[in-house]
Amino acid sequence: xxxxxxxxxxINGKEILQGLNLKVNKGEVHAIMGPNGTGKSTLANIxxxxxxxxxxxxxIIYKGRNLFEMxxxxxxxxxxxxxxxxxxxxxxxxxxNFMRTAINEHRKYKGLDPMSAGEFLKLMKEKxxxxxxxxxxxxxxxxxxxxxxxxxxxxxFQMAMLEPELAILDETDSGLDIDALKIVANGxxxxxxxxxxxxxxTHYQRLLDYIVPDFVHILFDGKxxxxxxxxxxxxxxxxxxxxxxxxxxx
Amino acid sequence: MKxxxxxxxxxxxxxxxxxxxxxxxxxMEMAPKGLNEDIIRFISKKKNEPDFMLEYxxxxxxxxxxxxEPDWAHLNIPPIDYQDIIYYAAPxxxxxxxxxxxxxxxxxxxxxxxxxSLEEQKLLSGVAVDAVFDSVSVKTTFSETLEKxxxxxxxxxxxxxxxxxxxxxxVGSVVPYGDNYFAALNSAVFSDGSFCYxxxxxxxxxxxxxxxxxxxxxxxxxERTLIVADEGSYVSYLExxxxxQRDENQLHAAVVEIVALKDAEVKYSTVQNxxxxxxxxxxxxFNFVTKRGMCKGSHSKISWTQVExxxxxTWKYPGCILLGDNSIGEFYSVAVTNNxxxxxxxxxxxxxxxxxxxxxxxxxxxxxxxxxxxxGLVKISKRAENSRNYSQCDSLLLGDKCGAHTFPYINxxxxxxxxxxxxxxxxxxxxxxxxxxxRGIDTENAIGLIxxxxxxxxxxxxxxxxxxxxxxxxxxxxxxxxx
Numbered sequence: 001x002x003x004x005x006x007x008x009x010x011i012n013g014k015e016i017l018q019g020l021n022l023k024v025n026k027g028e029v030h031a032i033m034g035p036n037g038t039g040k041s042t043l044a045n046i047x048x049x050x051x052x053x054x055x056x057x058x059x060i061i062y063k064g065r066n067l068f069e070m071x072x073x074x075x076x077x078x079x080x081x082x083x084x085x086x087x088x089x090x091x092x093x094x095x096x097n098f099m100r101t102a103i104n105e106h107r108k109y110k111g112l113d114p115m116s117a118g119e120f121l122k123l124m125k126e127k128x129x130x131x132x133x134x135x136x137x138x139x140x141x142x143x144x145x146x147x148x149x150x151x152x153x154x155x156x157f158q159m160a161m162l163e164p165e166l167a168i169l170d171e172t173d174s175g176l177d178i179d180a181l182k183i184v185a186n187g188x189x190x191x192x193x194x195x196x197x198x199x200x201x202t203h204y205q206r207l208l209d210y211i212v213p214d215f216v217h218i219l220f221d222g223k224x225x226x227x228x229x230x231x232x233x234x235x236x237x238x239x240x241x242x243x244x245x246x247x248x249x250x
Numbered sequence: 251m252k253x254x255x256x257x258x259x260x261x262x263x264x265x266x267x268x269x270x271x272x273x274x275x276x277x278m279e280m281a282p283k284g285l286n287e288d289i290i291r292f293i294s295k296k297k298n299e300p301d302f303m304l305e306y307x308x309x310x311x312x313x314x315x316x317x318x319e320p321d322w323a324h325l326n327i328p329p330i331d332y333q334d335i336i337y338y339a340a341p342x343x344x345x346x347x348x349x350x351x352x353x354x355x356x357x358x359x360x361x362x363x364x365x366x367s368l369e370e371q372k373l374l375s376g377v378a379v380d381a382v383f384d385s386v387s388v389k390t391t392f393s394e395t396l397e398k399x400x401x402x403x404x405x406x407x408x409x410x411x412x413x414x415x416x417x418x419x420x421v422g423s424v425v426p427y428g429d430n431y432f433a434a435l436n437s438a439v440f441s442d443g444s445f446c447y448x449x450x451x452x453x454x455x456x457x458x459x460x461x462x463x464x465x466x467x468x469x470x471x472x473e474r475t476l477i478v479a480d481e482g483s484y485v486s487y488l489e490x491x492x493x494x495q496r497d498e499n500q501l502h503a504a505v506v507e508i509v510a511l512k513d514a515e516v517k518y519s520t521v522q523n524x525x526x527x528x529x530x531x532x533x534x535x536f537n538f539v540t541k542r543g544m545c546k547g548s549h550s551k552i553s554w555t556q557v558e559x560x561x562x563x564t565w566k567y568p569g570c571i572l573l574g575d576n577s578i579g580e581f582y583s584v585a586v587t588n589n590x591x592x593x594x595x596x597x598x599x600x601x602x603x604x605x606x607x608x609x610x611x612x613x614x615x616x617x618x619x620x621x622x623x624x625x626g627l628v629k630i631s632k633r634a635e636n637s638r639n640y641s642q643c644d645s646l647l648l649g650d651k652c653g654a655h656t657f658p659y660i661n662x663x664x665x666x667x668x669x670x671x672x673x674x675x676x677x678x679x680x681x682x683x684x685x686x687x688x689r690g691i692d693t694e695n696a697i698g699l700i701x702x703x704x705x706x707x708x709x710x711x712x713x714x715x716x717x718x719x720x721x722x723x724x725x726x727x728x729x730x731x732x733x
Binding site for chain 2: 048049050051052071072073076077081082084087088090091092093097098099101102105106109141158162
C-alpha cells in the first residue's frame, strides 16, 4: 500500500529525514518510535502533504501512485488520514457541518451523490458510539474550547467517519490520561480491518499496551535504525533511547 | 441553518464570473442628463407630487449646492461628474397591473435569473415583495394580507400620493436633508423606494422585503426608504440587491430612515451584492448610503444587520439615535472586500436617553488588493445616564496585499455609562487550511467554510432565507482569493 524509498526531506534548508525507508501493507499496524526531533512528525506531515517541506530525494508510492503528485485533499480522498498531534480550532464551524462537508467531498471524488441529512446524522451517531464520544462535542465548533483529550478523541471520531485506508496517528497518546488513552486505543482497534493500515507514531511504549503493532520501527536521526516486532518496544522501554544511540552505526 | 443548504452553497463556489451580470432590455423613459432645479421639477411632476415634496426636494438641492463631497473616509474615489448622470428613468407604463401575468415577461425573466421570482416569493415563502426595478415599483404583492392588519407597505411614490400626512410628518425627521452631501443629493432627486407603516400594537406577520435593482446604464439610483413603527409594533424588514454588470461606474446614494415609537421594534436586514467591478477594479457601483434609525419612544429597539459583499466603493454607517429612555440599538455587520473593492463602513450609536444600550459587532474580511475599514462612533450624552455600549470589531485578512483598518470614535459625557471596545485582526492560518485539506476539503471550500464560521455571529441574526443567500455570497465573493 505504502512504499517509502530513500526519502530525504528538509525544512528551511535543514535536513530532517535522511534516507528513510518504510513499507506498509494492508492489514498491518506499524508503530514508529523515537526521541524528540528525529523526524517522526515530519514523516507524518510529508505523507499527508503539509506545505513547507522540501523533498530532496526519494519517493513515496501510495497504492501504486506517486504521492507527491497529489494535492493534500486528493490524498485524503484516496484514503490517507492524519490524526494531528495538535488539532487546530476553526471557530464558528460546527463539527457536524465540517464533517458533512468532508464526507460529501469524499463522496464527490468517488462519483457518489451527497449524503442526505438523515443518513448523515445516523452515521454520526453510530460512529460516536463506536469511539465513545459525547454527542455534545460534535455540536460545538471544530476543536474550539476542547480539552487536549477531547481534541484527540475528536481526531479518532473523524477517522471513524472517514474510514481511511491508511491512518497515521501522530502522537495521539500525548497529553492523554489513562482513560482517554484507552478510549482512543479502543477506537483504533475497532476501526482496524484487513484492508486498512495504521501507522502509530508515539513517544512511549504505553500506547502499545493497548494498540498492538505488527511492526515497531525506531526512528533516529532521520532514519529508521531498527525494526522488529512488538517486543522491540519493550526493549526500548527498558533500555531507553540511549541504547539506540549506542547501537546506531554512526 | 440547515446543513444541507450550507453544503449546497459551498458547492456553488465554483462559479467564477459575477453571477448576476446581465442586462435587461426594457423601454425607459428618461430625464436628460444633468442636475438643476428644472430636472428636480421634472422628477416631481412626473411623480405627480404635492407641493410639500417639491419644496423639500428644492430645499435639499439648494443645500447640496453649498456642500462638499466628504473626503474623510479611507477611500480612493475618482471624481464624480454629477452633471453626467441621468436622474430619472422609469419603465414605460403600459397599463395598470392586476396580476403577475401582466408584468413584462422580460422583467419576470430577470427576476427569475436572480432567483427572486415574484411568483415563487408569493407562493412559497410568504414574503411580501415590493420589487423596485430601477426607479418605479412594478409590483407589490401581499398588500391585501397586510391591509388586513392596517400595515402600509408600498412604494415611496404611492405613499406620497396616498399617505401624504405620514410622509410629511416623518420624512427627513431622522436624516435631515442637510445631513451630509449624499443625503442632500438623495433628498433632492430621490426616485422611489419603499414606505412602511406598522400601526399601534401590530406585529407584522411576514418579513417585508424589497429587492433593489439598478438596470439602466448611467442612471444614478436614489432610493428613499421610510419605515415607521408605531407604539408597541414589530416589523422585520429585508433589503437585498444585485445589479447587472457594467463597465462605467454607477452612483448610488440611498437614504433609509427608521422611526420606532414607544415599545416598538424594527429589525432591518440587508444583503448587498452590487457589481463590485472586475478583477482590475474597473467598473462597479459607488455606494454612498445614509441609514439611520431613531428610537424615539422609550423601550424601543432598532437592529441593523448587514452583509456587504458588493460595490466598488462602499460608504455606509447605519446607526441609531437612542432618544427614548431604555431604548436599544444594535448593529451586526459582515463586510467583504476582494480585488480592488474599497469599503469604509461601520455604525453610529448616539445615546441621548437614560439606560440606553447599544451593541456593535463588525466583521471585516479583506482579500486581494482591497481595503476594508471599520469606522464607528459611540456618543453618550450627559443626559444618557447608565448607558452601555459594547463594540467588537474583528478583521480577517486573506493574502498580504489587502488592508484592514479600524477607526473607532468614542465620546462619553457622563460617569455612569460604560463603553467597551474590542478589536482583533487575524488571518486564516495555513494550519486551518491544511487541516481542512487533510479531511478532503479543497482550499476554496475550506476558505468558504472558515469565513462563514468567522461571520456566524452576524449571519445568525439574519432571517433564515436571507442567511442562506448571505452564506452563498460570502463564498462567491471570495472566489479565487487564494492563489
